[in-house]
Amino acid sequence: MFAQPEADALGPGISITPIRQEQLKRKLGDRFRELDVPLEVTWPNGKKEAILFVLEEETDPRRFSTHRLAHYCLDLSELRNTKRVVPVVIFLRGQTLDLSLCLGGERHTYLQFNYLSCSLSKLPWQKYQHSSNIVARLNLPNMHYEQKDKIHVYAQAFRGLKELESDPVLQDKYIDFIDIYAQLSNNELKQYQHHYPNEARQMETFTQRNQNIGLKQGMEQGMQQGM
Template identity: 50%
Template structure:
């Protein structure tokens, strides 16, 4: 069962498909600004029902259509991998072939988003020394290879929300978090608004601004909790129910403090002391 953070990541791609493609698959972003471009999420339940036992669950199948016919429809298959060692290029290739046969299309763009660093296969080649009989590749986006400061001020909401997942020194953790939260208002709420319109929005639509800011807080907090849980498990073993409850209820600032302590602490008591 996917975690709430996984679901939030899926929702980001579904809610902001153009920005997802521009960030994770820039080579395929041509024509996305054309009038009438449609982004249609392909329901995973439908694929599962029709593929049966061959179904291999990925995160977000997304169909893009250009009504003016400047490009043929493209199916983007987004997969999120927290740990690179869990990624299988064979599974991804199987899934792409299954979906291509099922939907009757060869217009598929597989994209894998790695939240952490590590080694992973980027190409699959089946054949002999004479020739390749099957060659498969995909687009890879590794957050840990991105410098957070390079994306400060980015107009891409997905990039801004994921700044904490990018590479940055410990001394900039608070600045990175603040920039991510600030980005929600600057990128999403204030997009294409003049200064006067922004003031009107702030006065007349404060509740909506609070809701979106709250979403950013939850998304970032869940990401912090996930990383801290993985670090604790690696250093001290699986967290107890008491610690799990503290991770679930702590705010993002507290989680960041605990994460910094966990990097050097010799015992759990050193992390969660008041």
């Protein structure tokens, strides 16, 4: 979804593994820059050299730095001893015009850095409303939609979470993500409950489960402090 030109060439049977931030911080030291977790893609039997995808999520395009991303990719390339690095930037709101970095003089360009970019707010939500990609479904509220479709966008995001993620812990985590970016008003929430009563009841179950977990954790902490 975010790196389609590269993803289409990967083929079947690949393995995707996040590179732990703790490992990067330990090895890079002061040069460590905390972006979203890099992903390492490997092929069965090592038939191709592994490739690294560096994904950075940016809420405010004004805060994005091509220099910072280039530094991070170069550090990661040196650390992992590979030149197969694909930088990808996901803009939640808008997009920067700073799409590349060129260093050079009068006659030559000596460093050329480009990255793939995805502006979620420009993607039509209808295209992804039935997607089997959970990342796409969770990000429906960040995509382009008309105000009249807002509760339907929210419903499809929630349905995607329910259908594509079975882990209760992750369900609780991702429902918060949907809520934060959908930002339904009280009136919109009432409309949602009216048009999608089944989903609304299931969401109440999620909320109650979160409250029960929080209450249990609070009681356990209180008991430990009192001992």
